[in-house]
Amino acid sequence: MGITRRKAMTIAGVGVAGIAGAAAGATAVLAADSEPTVPVSAASGAVPFHGDHQAGIITPAQDRLHFVAFDVVTKDRDRLVSMLQDWTAAAARMTQGQDAGTIGAVNGIPEAPPDDTGEALDLPPAGLTLTVGFGPTLFRDASGVDRFGIADKRPAALADLPKFPADALQPEISGGDLCVQACANDPQVAVHAIRNLARIGMGVVSVRWSQLGFGRTSSTSRDQVTPRNLFGFKDGTANLKAEDTALLDEHLWVRAGDGASWMDGGSYLVARKIRMTIETWDRTSLGEQEEIVGRAKGTGAPLGQQDEFDELDFTLKGPDGEPAIGEVAHVKLAHHSQNGGARILRRGYNFVDGSDGLGRLNAGLFFISFQRDAHKQFVPIQLQLARHDVMNEYIRHVSSALFACPPGVEDGGDYWGRALFG
Amino acid sequence: MGITRRKAMTIAGVGVAGIAGAAAGATAVLAADSEPTVPVSAASGAVPFHGDHQAGIITPAQDRLHFVAFDVVTKDRDRLVSMLQDWTAAAARMTQGQDAGTIGAVNGIPEAPPDDTGEALDLPPAGLTLTVGFGPTLFRDASGVDRFGIADKRPAALADLPKFPADALQPEISGGDLCVQACANDPQVAVHAIRNLARIGMGVVSVRWSQLGFGRTSSTSRDQVTPRNLFGFKDGTANLKAEDTALLDEHLWVRAGDGASWMDGGSYLVARKIRMTIETWDRTSLGEQEEIVGRAKGTGAPLGQQDEFDELDFTLKGPDGEPAIGEVAHVKLAHHSQNGGARILRRGYNFVDGSDGLGRLNAGLFFISFQRDAHKQFVPIQLQLARHDVMNEYIRHVSSALFACPPGVEDGGDYWGRALFG
Numbered sequence: 001m002g003i004t005r006r007k008a009m010t011i012a013g014v015g016v017a018g019i020a021g022a023a024a025g026a027t028a029v030l031a032a033d034s035e036p037t038v039p040v041s042a043a044s045g046a047v048p049f050h051g052d053h054q055a056g057i058i059t060p061a062q063d064r065l066h067f068v069a070f071d072v073v074t075k076d077r078d079r080l081v082s083m084l085q086d087w088t089a090a091a092a093r094m095t096q097g098q099d100a101g102t103i104g105a106v107n108g109i110p111e112a113p114p115d116d117t118g119e120a121l122d123l124p125p126a127g128l129t130l131t132v133g134f135g136p137t138l139f140r141d142a143s144g145v146d147r148f149g150i151a152d153k154r155p156a157a158l159a160d161l162p163k164f165p166a167d168a169l170q171p172e173i174s175g176g177d178l179c180v181q182a183c184a185n186d187p188q189v190a191v192h193a194i195r196n197l198a199r200i201g202m203g204v205v206s207v208r209w210s211q212l213g214f215g216r217t218s219s220t221s222r223d224q225v226t227p228r229n230l231f232g233f234k235d236g237t238a239n240l241k242a243e244d245t246a247l248l249d250e251h252l253w254v255r256a257g258d259g260a261s262w263m264d265g266g267s268y269l270v271a272r273k274i275r276m277t278i279e280t281w282d283r284t285s286l287g288e289q290e291e292i293v294g295r296a297k298g299t300g301a302p303l304g305q306q307d308e309f310d311e312l313d314f315t316l317k318g319p320d321g322e323p324a325i326g327e328v329a330h331v332k333l334a335h336h337s338q339n340g341g342a343r344i345l346r347r348g349y350n351f352v353d354g355s356d357g358l359g360r361l362n363a364g365l366f367f368i369s370f371q372r373d374a375h376k377q378f379v380p381i382q383l384q385l386a387r388h389d390v391m392n393e394y395i396r397h398v399s400s401a402l403f404a405c406p407p408g409v410e411d412g413g414d415y416w417g418r419a420l421f422g
Numbered sequence: 423m424g425i426t427r428r429k430a431m432t433i434a435g436v437g438v439a440g441i442a443g444a445a446a447g448a449t450a451v452l453a454a455d456s457e458p459t460v461p462v463s464a465a466s467g468a469v470p471f472h473g474d475h476q477a478g479i480i481t482p483a484q485d486r487l488h489f490v491a492f493d494v495v496t497k498d499r500d501r502l503v504s505m506l507q508d509w510t511a512a513a514a515r516m517t518q519g520q521d522a523g524t525i526g527a528v529n530g531i532p533e534a535p536p537d538d539t540g541e542a543l544d545l546p547p548a549g550l551t552l553t554v555g556f557g558p559t560l561f562r563d564a565s566g567v568d569r570f571g572i573a574d575k576r577p578a579a580l581a582d583l584p585k586f587p588a589d590a591l592q593p594e595i596s597g598g599d600l601c602v603q604a605c606a607n608d609p610q611v612a613v614h615a616i617r618n619l620a621r622i623g624m625g626v627v628s629v630r631w632s633q634l635g636f637g638r639t640s641s642t643s644r645d646q647v648t649p650r651n652l653f654g655f656k657d658g659t660a661n662l663k664a665e666d667t668a669l670l671d672e673h674l675w676v677r678a679g680d681g682a683s684w685m686d687g688g689s690y691l692v693a694r695k696i697r698m699t700i701e702t703w704d705r706t707s708l709g710e711q712e713e714i715v716g717r718a719k720g721t722g723a724p725l726g727q728q729d730e731f732d733e734l735d736f737t738l739k740g741p742d743g744e745p746a747i748g749e750v751a752h753v754k755l756a757h758h759s760q761n762g763g764a765r766i767l768r769r770g771y772n773f774v775d776g777s778d779g780l781g782r783l784n785a786g787l788f789f790i791s792f793q794r795d796a797h798k799q800f801v802p803i804q805l806q807l808a809r810h811d812v813m814n815e816y817i818r819h820v821s822s823a824l825f826a827c828p829p830g831v832e833d834g835g836d837y838w839g840r841a842l843f844g
Contacts (some may be wrong), residue, residue: 064636067773071781114708117700118654118719119772122647172779187609187636191652191774195783200702206781212636212774214486214609217540225544230613232540278539282621286536295539350541352488352613352634353775357594359493359618359628404621 043185046125049095051408052265053253055369056129057345058242060221062183065213065349066190067271067366068198069176069401070205072138077148081421083204085182087132087197088415097125100196103160117199120192128184130193132416133269133403136160138177144157153420155260157268157373158404164386164397173209173273173399181269181368183347187212211273211400213349213366214319220347226300226308230276230350230363231295231394234300237308240345251343254372262419265407267370270344270378273351273399276364281394294329330391333384342377344369364395374402439823465607468547471517473830474674474687478551479767479792480664482643484605487635488612488770489693489788490680491598491823492622492627494560499570500589503843505626509554509602509619511835519547522618535695541619550606552615554838555691555825558582560599575842577682579690579795580826586808586819595631595695595821603691605769609634631821633695635771635788642769648722648730652698652772652785653816655715656722659730660753662767673765674761676794684841687829689792692766695773695821703816714812716751724753752813755806766791766800796824 008010045060046053072080090100099116139154141147163169180197182190191212197205218236222243229235240247249255254263259350281289290297300308304316304324314332316324325332348367356362371377387390406417465484469477494502512522521538561576563569583755585591602619604612613634639651640658644665651657662669671677676685703711712719722730726738726746736754738746747754758765770789778784793799808814831837 068777071759073781111707111709113705114654114711114719116654117652117704119650119652121650121654123721173776188650188772191636191772191785195652195700195704197786198783199701202705207777207783208781210774210777210783212634212776214613214634214636228541228543228610230539230541230617232536232538232543266462278617279621279624282539282617283535283624285533287533289536297536298543350610350613352632354595354634355490355629355632359495359630361620361629361632363617 013164043127044124045127046096047127047129049092049130049409050411050414051073053408054129054131054266054405055095055250055408056131056181056183056249057267057347057405058220059127059183060224060242061216061347062127062129062185063216064184065192065216065366066182066187066194066210067213067368068180068182068194068210069135070178070180070198070201072147072177072204073206074148074204077421079204079281080148081417083201084132084417084421085415086200088409090196090200091130091132091193091416092409094120094193094196095125095128095130097123097128102201117192117196120189123186123189123192126184126186126189128182128189128193130197130205130371131181131183131269132156133181133404133405134417134420135176135178135401135403137175140320145312148421150420153260155258155263155404157254157263157375158261158402159375161270161374161400162379164382166386166392166396167400168396168398169400170398173211173387175401176208178205179271179401179403187214205388210225211351211366213351215350217348217350217365218346220345221227229365230278231281231289231293233289233295233297234308235348236346237295237300238312238335240343247343248345251372251377252345252370263404263406266272266405267345268374269401269403269405270367270369270374271399271401271403272367272373272397273360274365274367275396275398277360277394277396278363279360284394291326292330294325294331303329305365321361326391328388330385330389333389334381339380339384342380344371344377344381370405423597431693439609446741465549466546467549468518469549469551471514471552471831472836473684473832474826475830476551476553476688477517477691477830478553478603478605479674479769479827480642480670481549481551481605481770482648482664483638483640483658484551484607485636485638486606486609487638487788488604488609488632489635489790490602490632491557491630491693492600492602492620492623493630494569494599494626495628496623496626497569499843500800502570503839504553506843507837507840508622510831512618512622512767513615513838514617515554516542516618516833517547517552518551519545519550522622539614539618541617542611545608545611545614548608549612550604550611550615552619553603553605553691553827555601555603555827556580556839556842557598557600557825559597571629572842575682575684577680577685577826579676579681579685579797580824581797583796583822583824584801588808588814588818589822589823590818590820592820595633597823598630598825600627601691601693601823601825609636620756630776632732633773635773637772638786639770639772640768642767646822651787652700653703653711653715655711655717655719656730657770658768659717659722660734660757662765669765670767673794673799674767674792680794685826685828688827689767689794690796691823691825691827692789692791692793692796693821693823693825694789694819696787696789697784697818697820699782699816699818700785701782706816713748714752716747716753725751750810751810752807752811755811756803761802761806764802766793766799766803779822793825
């Protein structure tokens with residue numbers, strides 16, 4: 001073909017990989033041969049693809065997202081498995097800044113389409129991670145049919161999420177048989193990866209829905225600055241972080257004995273598209289916004305406290321003798337102390353999808369969380385919020401999906417879903 | 423309020439402003455106090471707001487776009503002018519990395535909403551430019567009513583664009599009374615700016631449509647690397663560039679005698695949302711793709727030549743004795759030699775707006791061009807393409823808009839549209 005995506009851009013003297021690298025990278029000196037006016041940052045390096053867990057979960061949250069849910073359109077188990085093998089090989093290449101690679105039989109023939117779509121040819125790895133998940137309908141369709149002979153391997157934790165009060169879910173952007181979460185620091189790199197996986201999967205999968213996100217709304221490492229969501233508040237301050245190994249073992253990673261053993265070392269992904277009526281929020285006073293959230297807008301500190309990272313203290317009283325953080329403040333309702341100890345790792349993104357036809361931006365939060373069991377963690381928290389959160393006046397959940405993300409793949413012969421299909 | 427968007431992030435020893443600054447900035451050493459894992463690049467500086475021409479036209483194309491078209495919902499000329507003054511003040515602040523500022527009478531009152539929505543509080547200017555334009559319908563509505571007493575100032579060049587063959591325009595994402603093009607190297611900064619202008623304009627304007635773009639598809643300076651569009655090809659190689667002063671005077675900037683004098687120093691903006699059926703394109707062979715475009719996919723060189731920036735030579739023959747660049751190759755049809763000398767400055771972006779409900783990504787190019795007279799430049803080129811371009815098998819124009827972008831504003835008292843309304 002003659003076209004090969006350029007190898008990882010060199011950043012002088014810095015190995016940008018994983019958590020430590022990403023933190024170190026921020027003080028990197030840009031290489032002298034870096035190109036003018038293309039944004040080159042320390043976030044352009046590669047994240048390792050292979051490992052015990054999939055990348056893209058505790059990887060320091062990249063700043064851009066392309067999330068896609070696929071329907072499987074074949075009934076042929078072998079074709080599905082073959083595609084998952086091809087996907088794994090392509091993902092291993094693309095996350096390291098290479099092209100999607102030679103997949104299937106048609107390549108190498110002159111009249112055949114290129115091996116790679118090309119739009120990321122000149123771009124660095126940009127911290128790309130690709131994280132795969134299996135939806136409930138992959139195991140058994142709506143009529144109860146065992147589609148690929150894996151129905152008995154469906155984990156109890158992959159039962160459909162309940163309907164929550166005020167849910168306004170649109171089926172066409174909910175659910176899916178498979179998902180891939182592409183995160184990167186350059187959206188063109190994330191889009192390129194999803195597009196090439198869709199291309200490789202042609203005839204086996206079909207895009208059900210997809211979502212771009214442009215600004216991370218949480219931190220997953222203590223080395224990251226807390227970003228802001230479209231309500232203008234810092235988001236993710238009290239998130240589970242990569243450094244909290246014991247908490248991750250307790251709340252994030254599926255362990256032996258939890259259920260289906262093919263999920264050991266994996267995690268469950270919940271995606272919820274949350275429309276925010278930002279125009280109404282923007283007419284709300286600062287005091288009311290802070291009361292609803294339970295934190296100061298500027299500093300991110302819990303109300304009645306000083307610093308962003310002060311532990312939430314629900315016993316503190318304000319000058320009026322009332323609790324500084326109200327009973328139904330968002331941070332209190334979502335706090336593990338109010339939900340039987342349940343914690344989740346959030347990894348969501350801001351979105352603006354044009355306008356809504358009513359004179360407003362179609363904006364909001366594409367919520368993603370990872371947890372050991374969504375029914376024991378996400379569900380109780382979301383039930384609290386759906387019932388009591390005053391923020392509900394300004395938001396609407398319009399999509400929902402649950403996926404089982406298997407553990408990481410090993411170098412050499414392993415593939416996404418091997419323990420499930422192998 | 424106590425909340426003020428942080429002043430422009432300091433990049434040690436480098437003034438990143440305008441063309442020269444942006445080019446110089448790429449080799450900057452990141453400041454030691456820059457924050458970990460937030461992508462900090464030389465593209466984080468501020469572009470000057472004031473000047474003879476509006477920024478965001480020949481400014482080296484930033485990598486992210488939020489474009490919005492507004493309907494004016496008031497009949498009150500004074501309110502419209504007052505909003506344009508408020509917008510100008512807010513734009514001058516936000517492009518320099520400050521908050522949207524204290525606008526109108528409600529601010530400073532404790533129960534009032536914040537002066538700024540907050541989501542860009544911790545972010546640098548990120549090269550933000552805000553470029554305003556006035557649509558045909560601002561002057562006279564569909565019934566011919568002179569809405570704001572400016573109908574006699576409508577330039578002939580602002581006549582509606584003709585319908586082109588195969589146009590599949592959706593009225594709800596076409597046209598508009600006003601537009602603002604926000605370009606930045608951080609999408610959160612671009613979104614923040616548009617959102618705050620919409621907020622300031624509440625009751626005067628309403629969002630008609632809006633579009634996010636994630637990767638620039640042209641260069642507007644010789645210091646920029648040519649990016650790639652979603653067909654995987656380099657795009658913008660032969661674009662008008664900021665350095666071509668004589669060509670800009672001839673093709674880009676409206677000059678005295680062209681028509682309405684309030685547009686002297688301004689330019690006309692054409693926006694076309696072009697859906698690409700990338701799935702079909704991706705099944706086309708490399709040879710056919712290159713024949714359609716007229717350039718090599720890898721290097722971007724004209725067919726039959728070596729380097730990307732080789733001048734297109736339509737006399738060259740291939741080994742078969744046929745012209746190396748075919749008669750209906752895209753680059754030939756669009757070339758000024760085939761269109762009476764017409765040139766335009768392109769400034770478009772890639773987009774992916776979820777999926778199309780048919781198993782495909784809703785992807786494409788949000789085309790933007792600037793020119794001295796769209797009817798004499800964009801129209802003949804687009805007519806050629808609409809009639810003869812084989813690429814039409816893979817694209818569909820789904821929206822269209824034309825706006826008159828007035829000249830730049832001077833520091834102190836000037837505002838967007840002063841020469842039109844003053």
